[in-house]
Amino acid sequence: MIYNIPFIVVVLLIIVGLATVVFKRNLIKIVIGITIIESGVNLFLITLGYRENSVAPIYTFAPSTKMVLPVPQALTLTSIVIGVAVMALMLSFAIRIYQHYGTLDSRKIRRLRE
Amino acid sequence: MNMNWLLTHSPALLIAIPLLAAFLTPLIDRLSKRARNVLVLIVLITVEVVMIVLAWDVFTGNTHIYTMGASNPTATIPVQAAIPIRIVLEVDGLSAFMGLISATVSLAAGLYSLAFVRRETGQGRYYTLLLLMLVGMLGMEFTGDLFNLFVFLEILSIASAALIAYRFYRGDAVEGAFKYFVISSLGALMVLFAIGLLYGQYDLLNMAALAKVMKYTMLDKIALVLFIAAFAMKCGAIPMHMWVPDSYTVAPASITAMLVVASQVSLYALFRICFSLYGLTLDVTTVGIIIISLGLLSMFVGVTMALPQKDIKRLMSYHAISQTGYMLLGVGVGLYLIGKPEFSTYGMAAMEGGIFHIFNHALYKGLLFLTAGAIFYKVKTRNLNEMRGLAHSMKFTAIFFMIGAFAIAGIPPFNGFASKLLIYESVYCVSPILSIIAMLVSIITLASFVKVFHSAFMGPPMRNTKEGEVPKSMLIGMVILTVGIILFGLFPGWVVDHIVHPAAQALADQAAYIQAVIGG
Amino acid sequence: MSEMSKIVRTISNSLFPFIMIYGLYVIMHGHLTPGGGFQGGAVVASGCALILVAYSSGWVFKKVKESNLSILESIGAIGFISLAFLGIGVTFFYNFIAGNGLLFGEIPPVGPNSGNLNTAGLLPLMNLSVGLKVIAGLFAIVAVMAFVASRRMRKK
Numbered sequence: 001m002i003y004n005i006p007f008i009v010v011v012l013l014i015i016v017g018l019a020t021v022v023f024k025r026n027l028i029k030i031v032i033g034i035t036i037i038e039s040g041v042n043l044f045l046i047t048l049g050y051r052e053n054s055v056a057p058i059y060t061f062a063p064s065t066k067m068v069l070p071v072p073q074a075l076t077l078t079s080i081v082i083g084v085a086v087m088a089l090m091l092s093f094a095i096r097i098y099q100h101y102g103t104l105d106s107r108k109i110r111r112l113r114e
Numbered sequence: 115m116n117m118n119w120l121l122t123h124s125p126a127l128l129i130a131i132p133l134l135a136a137f138l139t140p141l142i143d144r145l146s147k148r149a150r151n152v153l154v155l156i157v158l159i160t161v162e163v164v165m166i167v168l169a170w171d172v173f174t175g176n177t178h179i180y181t182m183g184a185s186n187p188t189a190t191i192p193v194q195a196a197i198p199i200r201i202v203l204e205v206d207g208l209s210a211f212m213g214l215i216s217a218t219v220s221l222a223a224g225l226y227s228l229a230f231v232r233r234e235t236g237q238g239r240y241y242t243l244l245l246l247m248l249v250g251m252l253g254m255e256f257t258g259d260l261f262n263l264f265v266f267l268e269i270l271s272i273a274s275a276a277l278i279a280y281r282f283y284r285g286d287a288v289e290g291a292f293k294y295f296v297i298s299s300l301g302a303l304m305v306l307f308a309i310g311l312l313y314g315q316y317d318l319l320n321m322a323a324l325a326k327v328m329k330y331t332m333l334d335k336i337a338l339v340l341f342i343a344a345f346a347m348k349c350g351a352i353p354m355h356m357w358v359p360d361s362y363t364v365a366p367a368s369i370t371a372m373l374v375v376a377s378q379v380s381l382y383a384l385f386r387i388c389f390s391l392y393g394l395t396l397d398v399t400t401v402g403i404i405i406i407s408l409g410l411l412s413m414f415v416g417v418t419m420a421l422p423q424k425d426i427k428r429l430m431s432y433h434a435i436s437q438t439g440y441m442l443l444g445v446g447v448g449l450y451l452i453g454k455p456e457f458s459t460y461g462m463a464a465m466e467g468g469i470f471h472i473f474n475h476a477l478y479k480g481l482l483f484l485t486a487g488a489i490f491y492k493v494k495t496r497n498l499n500e501m502r503g504l505a506h507s508m509k510f511t512a513i514f515f516m517i518g519a520f521a522i523a524g525i526p527p528f529n530g531f532a533s534k535l536l537i538y539e540s541v542y543c544v545s546p547i548l549s550i551i552a553m554l555v556s557i558i559t560l561a562s563f564v565k566v567f568h569s570a571f572m573g574p575p576m577r578n579t580k581e582g583e584v585p586k587s588m589l590i591g592m593v594i595l596t597v598g599i600i601l602f603g604l605f606p607g608w609v610v611d612h613i614v615h616p617a618a619q620a621l622a623d624q625a626a627y628i629q630a631v632i633g634g
Numbered sequence: 635m636s637e638m639s640k641i642v643r644t645i646s647n648s649l650f651p652f653i654m655i656y657g658l659y660v661i662m663h664g665h666l667t668p669g670g671g672f673q674g675g676a677v678v679a680s681g682c683a684l685i686l687v688a689y690s691s692g693w694v695f696k697k698v699k700e701s702n703l704s705i706l707e708s709i710g711a712i713g714f715i716s717l718a719f720l721g722i723g724v725t726f727f728y729n730f731i732a733g734n735g736l737l738f739g740e741i742p743p744v745g746p747n748s749g750n751l752n753t754a755g756l757l758p759l760m761n762l763s764v765g766l767k768v769i770a771g772l773f774a775i776v777a778v779m780a781f782v783a784s785r786r787m788r789k790k
Contacts, residue, residue, distance in 0.1 A: 014307075021296065021300070027292070030296060034296065034299050034300070034303075037300070037303055038303055041303050041306050041307050041310070044307065044310050045306075045310045048310055048313060048314040058666075058746070058747040059745070059746055059747065060742050060743065060744050060745060060747075061744045061745075062746075069317075071313075071319070072310075072313070075261055075309075075310075075313075077670075077672065077673075078261075078265060079306060080672075081672050082265070082268045082272075084772075085272055086268075086272065086295070086299055088775045089272060089275060089276060089295065090292070090295055090296070090299075091779070092779070093275075093279060093288050093291055093292045093295065094292070095779065095782060095783075096279070096282050096288045097285065097288050097289060097292065099786070100285035100288070101285055109285070109289055110289075123722065123725075123726070126722075126725070126726035127726075130715065130718065130719065130726060133715055134712070134715045134716075134719070137708055137711040137712045137715060138708070138712060140704055140705075140707075140708050141705065141708045141712075144701070144705075180725070180726075181725065182725060182726055182727045183721075183725060183726070183727040183728055183729065184725055184728075185724060185725075185728075186724065186725065187725050
């Protein structure tokens, strides 16, 4: 049971992130919501690789010991880098929108309708 | 450096050469603007030529495999292992087909941009991001590895979002880019979650290896739902279409043409997951009906929301949603019939119609957006109520617009007629209602484009427009797409036999896809 | 964003070389220990952000022009792709240095990680290129955002 707690945390993070993106009006809070969802998905990827009573996978022609999976670590690293780039671009969009409209409320900046 | 070497290494070269040029462009931009334009043009033409050579070889029957970093390009499985362990690029018929579309529209958009963005600031970054969009598209089309698909999907969406906000001095451009980016980011995270689900069960990331061992468990069903929702969100199907009108309207016109192709690459990823990754282990009846319903909704809602629009590019973007519905309908009918004996009679024809429609749509929708950009270049407005009589001074643009409007409405002898006829005939055999709705949508499409042509081009000329046509490089960009439309319309039989049929065959044949990577 | 007091500036001056050396250590040992291009680059960029906060962003931006950062970033990226192209005789991204006895070319012995820096061929060179690109890129993002914010606050 104790090894299922990371998966429960993943589901909680994704639900909190989705609720933030859907229900909040401030643009910065929407960006934070996307970052929380991304943290949840990264945690999910790392947790997939865990095996009980195993060592770090840094060997050359290893004997058959139990090791954690190294591939999810590479996937998570790539995902974190992509998340940094996404967050940087979204925040620069938020800065530009603030310079134009003077407000960050998503209901007041809706010029494109219908 | 002979043809054989080029053909073997072409999948990797087609991704690496635009990437190298994209990193060189900021440096060369500091030295001289003309050198940067020449570099971008040379790279786009090179990609087009190598793509045609590769497509010629793939359409005559060989699937190309490329393993990155191995001791020879076809060594997918190393000597001590039983599964492929490196990133494998697999170019089969459908990948080469989509690659042709991406290379052609990028060349037309690049030529068009030479004059269109000449007066804007930050042009070095524009061309860098354009080349990065091309890299993202070609990477998504050629890859045989699920996580590589995710990485190139993110490269494509980040470059597109930055280019939509290119005119950052207008507030609505940045707002449209923000909306596009939030929805695109959510879709990509859903794809990553589904990849994690599949990896956790089978410990494999290669699509061919996964297709061999796929059992349709409960977690696989959840992963399939997440894939379909995320890729339908990225290609603009109803009810996830909210970002399409906002972002297509405010982007520069050449970028909108490339965004159309970017949406279709997401459509390609959806078909690749449904046909080649899951294949016959799916419940084809249910998933086929879901995709057909998405297609019908997109067709109908897209075209009815396009009728009352006043902004010319917003109207065209609603039509883009509606034409995506045709592609979903055609290939959805193919998926619905895939295990059954009727597949070889009208199921294959439906898939060919849907896939042919992808190429036709990229050509005529790209041309229509480029003409809308030319109108904006001249009269500085996109509102249909404020423009009239442009046919007097912009003769070539009016002719190109008329060709594009006839093509989208499905009038012979242009290419829209050929693919729509294939879809009508084959879909009628499944259920007549689908065909009737498709024809109705086509009639309403013609009606809205008659409205645009009358409003923009007919009537007495406006008083304060400059005389003359748009600059030559914009015209050359439009001519490339027009030549494609006319040729495909005059010889549809040749195109279907030699280009579309290998692509549809490659999509429907999951065994050949697996055999190329693992068996060989 | 005005500059901070003399105590903060002195401590940042003393800390910055250690942070930079730690970041470069993480970049160089990417093929042996956890780390690599992005992680080490992020550490060094955090050190540069420390300098940005301690001294005012206007001063830092005048010293390190944005064009220099853009050139460094492009050099890092071009280095990465050129290294990948060098093995095109066999395949793209082929590791042609490993096992050849050149700069990073020894073969690691069998067994647990022995920590020999001289192994793994193309990987440390690619780590260096990616690290340079990440340092320049992340520092440019933070510096430009701080500069824009400080200019807007000064205008008010």
